[in-house]
Amino acid sequence: MHFRATRAEIDRDAFAHNAQLIRDSAAGAKVLGVIKADGYGHGVISTANAIAAHVDAFAVAFIDEALQLREAGFSLPIVLLEGCLSAAELPICAHHNLQPVVHEPSQLDAILTSRLVRPLAVWLKVDTGMHRLGWHPQDVARVYRELEASPNVGAITLMSHYANSGDSEHPLTQRQNDLFSAVCAETAITESLSIANSAALLSSSKDFSTLDGHWVRTGLTLYGVAPRTPDQNIKIPLRPVMRLVAPVIAVREIPVGDSVGYGSRWQAKRKSRIATVAIGYADGYPRHCPDGTPVYVHGTEVPLIGTVSMDMITIDITDLDAVQVGDEVELWGPNLPVDRIAEAAGTISYELFCRVSARVPRVEI
Ligand SMILES: *Cc1c(COP(=O)(O)O)cnc(C)c1O
Numbered sequence: 001m002h003f004r005a006t007r008a009e010i011d012r013d014a015f016a017h018n019a020q021l022i023r024d025s026a027a028g029a030k031v032l033g034v035i036k037a038d039g040y041g042h043g044v045i046s047t048a049n050a051i052a053a054h055v056d057a058f059a060v061a062f063i064d065e066a067l068q069l070r071e072a073g074f075s076l077p078i079v080l081l082e083g084c085l086s087a088a089e090l091p092i093c094a095h096h097n098l099q100p101v102v103h104e105p106s107q108l109d110a111i112l113t114s115r116l117v118r119p120l121a122v123w124l125k126v127d128t129g130m131h132r133l134g135w136h137p138q139d140v141a142r143v144y145r146e147l148e149a150s151p152n153v154g155a156i157t158l159m160s161h162y163a164n165s166g167d168s169e170h171p172l173t174q175r176q177n178d179l180f181s182a183v184c185a186e187t188a189i190t191e192s193l194s195i196a197n198s199a200a201l202l203s204s205s206k207d208f209s210t211l212d213g214h215w216v217r218t219g220l221t222l223y224g225v226a227p228r229t230p231d232q233n234i235k236i237p238l239r240p241v242m243r244l245v246a247p248v249i250a251v252r253e254i255p256v257g258d259s260v261g262y263g264s265r266w267q268a269k270r271k272s273r274i275a276t277v278a279i280g281y282a283d284g285y286p287r288h289c290p291d292g293t294p295v296y297v298h299g300t301e302v303p304l305i306g307t308v309s310m311d312m313i314t315i316d317i318t319d320l321d322a323v324q325v326g327d328e329v330e331l332w333g334p335n336l337p338v339d340r341i342a343e344a345a346g347t348i349s350y351e352l353f354c355r356v357s358a359r360v361p362r363v364e365i
Contacts, residue, residue: 005328006246006278007363008356010042012050014239018224019054021236026201026216032079032194034219035069036061041284041353042223042242043362045072051222052076057099059217063089066098079123082133083107087114090152094118101125101159103133108143112150119154122147123194126183128176130163140183157192157215158184166199166229199227202236225338225349242353243333244360246279248297248325251317260314261306266291272318277329280311284356285331286345289313293344296330298323 033055039047057077087110103125127134164170191213198221224240281287293304332338
C-alpha cells in the first residue's frame, strides 16, 4: 500500500509491442532479452513476465540476478554477462541452466577443474577492441578447444561487444567486425554468435552483414527507447514502457525578483506561479537538471525551475490556468521522451532508468 502517488507506471502492452518489433527487425536471429539491473529499473519480474514469450533467453549481469528469476519460476536460459566470480557458482549454474560468459583465465580454470553434474552452456567472450572484458583474439582458438574438450561444457556461443555500437562508420567498429569474423573463421563457429546490442541491431547499415544464426542482445529497445547513434535514421515505432509520474503538492504565487529553492538558483522575472511536485533526487529524478528541464502537466510542457531537492522539485506554471494540488505531472514517459531529461542532466536514459529508486513503486498498467 502506497499513499504517495509518485510512481513509475510500467506498460505491459508496450513491452510486448517492443519485443515484437525487435523480433521483426532481427529476422533470422535469436533474441536475448537483457534484463540486468532490475530490468533497467523497470522491475525485473514484471519485465520478465511481459517479454518471456517474445525472447529466446534472458541476460543479467551476475548470478544473484539470475537466481531471483529462477525463484520466481522463469525457466528460459539465462546468460550471466560477467560470468562467474567464484568456482562455487558453477554447480549452481549447472543446476539452474545459467549460462556464464567466460572472459578471463580464472573463469576458464574453474570450469576445467570442476566436476559438474551436467555440462554448462557457455558464452566465450572475445575482446575485439573495447578492452573491457574478453580474451585477446589470438587466445580464442586455444580457449575454445579447451572448453570444447571439457565434459563440463556443452554449447559454446562466441560473443563480443561494440565500443561504438550503432556507429557502423567508426573505424573501431570495422576493426571489431574484422576481428570477430576472423575468430569465427578460426574456431569454425558459424552459428551461436553474438555481437549486436540494441543500437547495432537498429543502425540502418547493419554492423554485421547477416544476423542468421546470431543472438542479438537487446536491452534499451525493449524498454521503448531508441538508441542514440550517429545514424539518426532509427525510426522504429517503439513505445516507452515507463511513465514516471508525481503529484503536485503545493501551488503558490511569488512576486518579481523573489527566488525559488536551495541556493536561490532561479529568480522570478515576472510575477510567477510555482507548483511543487513530490519527486526529488531520492526518487531518482536527477539533481543535475538545470532550470528549463521540461516536465509535462495538463497536456503541455513547462520548465523545472530551482534546484532539485531530495523529495521535491518546483516548476513554473505561470502560463497554465488551473494547476491544483493533486494534479499529476509526468517526468518522463510517452509524452516526454526520457532522452530529453537525460540530455538536460548530462547523462543517458539507461542511467535515469536504473536510478529510479526503491521508494518509487513500479505499478503495472
Ligand atoms: C547491457 C548489455 C547489452 C544490452 O545493451 P542495450 O544497449 O541496452 O541493447 C548487450 N550486451 C552486453 C554485453 C551488455 O552488457
